[in-house]
Amino acid sequence: MVDLLLQLADDPDLDVELSYDALRGLTLDLMAGGTDTAAITVEWAISELIKQPQLIRQVTEELDKVIGRERWVEEKDIPHLPYLDAIIKETLRKYPVAPLLAPHLAMEDCNVAGYDIRKGTRVFVNAWSIGRNPSPWEQPEEFRPERFLGRNIDVKGQDFELLPFGAGRRMCPGYNLGLKMVQLSMANLLQGFNWKLPDNAKVEDLNMEEACGLTLPRKFPLVAVMEPRLSLHLYKT
Numbered sequence: 001m002v003d004l005l006l007q008l009a010d011d012p013d014l015d016v017e018l019s020y021d022a023l024r025g026l027t028l029d030l031m032a033g034g035t036d037t038a039a040i041t042v043e044w045a046i047s048e049l050i051k052q053p054q055l056i057r058q059v060t061e062e063l064d065k066v067i068g069r070e071r072w073v074e075e076k077d078i079p080h081l082p083y084l085d086a087i088i089k090e091t092l093r094k095y096p097v098a099p100l101l102a103p104h105l106a107m108e109d110c111n112v113a114g115y116d117i118r119k120g121t122r123v124f125v126n127a128w129s130i131g132r133n134p135s136p137w138e139q140p141e142e143f144r145p146e147r148f149l150g151r152n153i154d155v156k157g158q159d160f161e162l163l164p165f166g167a168g169r170r171m172c173p174g175y176n177l178g179l180k181m182v183q184l185s186m187a188n189l190l191q192g193f194n195w196k197l198p199d200n201a202k203v204e205d206l207n208m209e210e211a212c213g214l215t216l217p218r219k220f221p222l223v224a225v226m227e228p229r230l231s232l233h234l235y236k237t
């Protein structure tokens, strides 16, 4: 990608000039935005699932039915996995990777939902508290993927009760890739492995504290044991 950008920067016919500073910023943005985000989401999802083994049973039933046990999940399978989709939405509701999104700046005076916002105000959108608000979300502290089944709520910035990628023209430009990375990793991690806590640790003792910051990782990394659940030849490279 860097090669391609450097070639573009040297192209004299480009409509918008790409300076080396812009390239450096762009590359840094993509690395920062594109690495931790999907991993944090997958770690929260697996943690919640380990706490509720019946959810793992339900999603692996779906995976077995749609894919079987003789191959790994592929991108084309993802639209046929509604329960997995519900698990991922529920994870992004409860644990939005960027809890306050990115800081925004009002470019002109405006009024949002009755609040006057002056030009130049720095605005933070608290996606974390929207996701825990009991008005749109019944029992928001509970991890219940079923709440998304049969409901037309998406994460693409059109449904304001669920904004894990933001909305509008500053919304995450990598949302499509990010979502696909989470979907495919989750599908294969659940299809390919049984999950449990080590040394007979109890699920009720699994610490679910969040670390506060620009992003929302687990305070303590998840330690879990994975066992293969597919035919063994599939694990050979």
Ligand code: HEM
Residues within 6 Å of the ligand: 029, 030, 033, 034, 035, 037, 038, 041, 096, 097, 098, 101, 102, 103, 163, 164, 165, 166, 167, 169, 170, 171, 172, 173, 174, 175, 177, 178, 179, 182
């Ligand atoms: C699960 C995965 C991801 C989540 C949850 C996520 C979430 C977000 C959020 C909430 C924002 C701020 C949006 C706003 O303030 O309205 C953002 C911005 C951004 N994201 Fe992502 N992201 C993910 C994956 C990615 C990937 C894979 C890339 C790039 C390869 C990426 C690149 C960026 C960049 C460059 C920005 C800044 C955009 C700007 O300021 O205009 N993100 N992301």
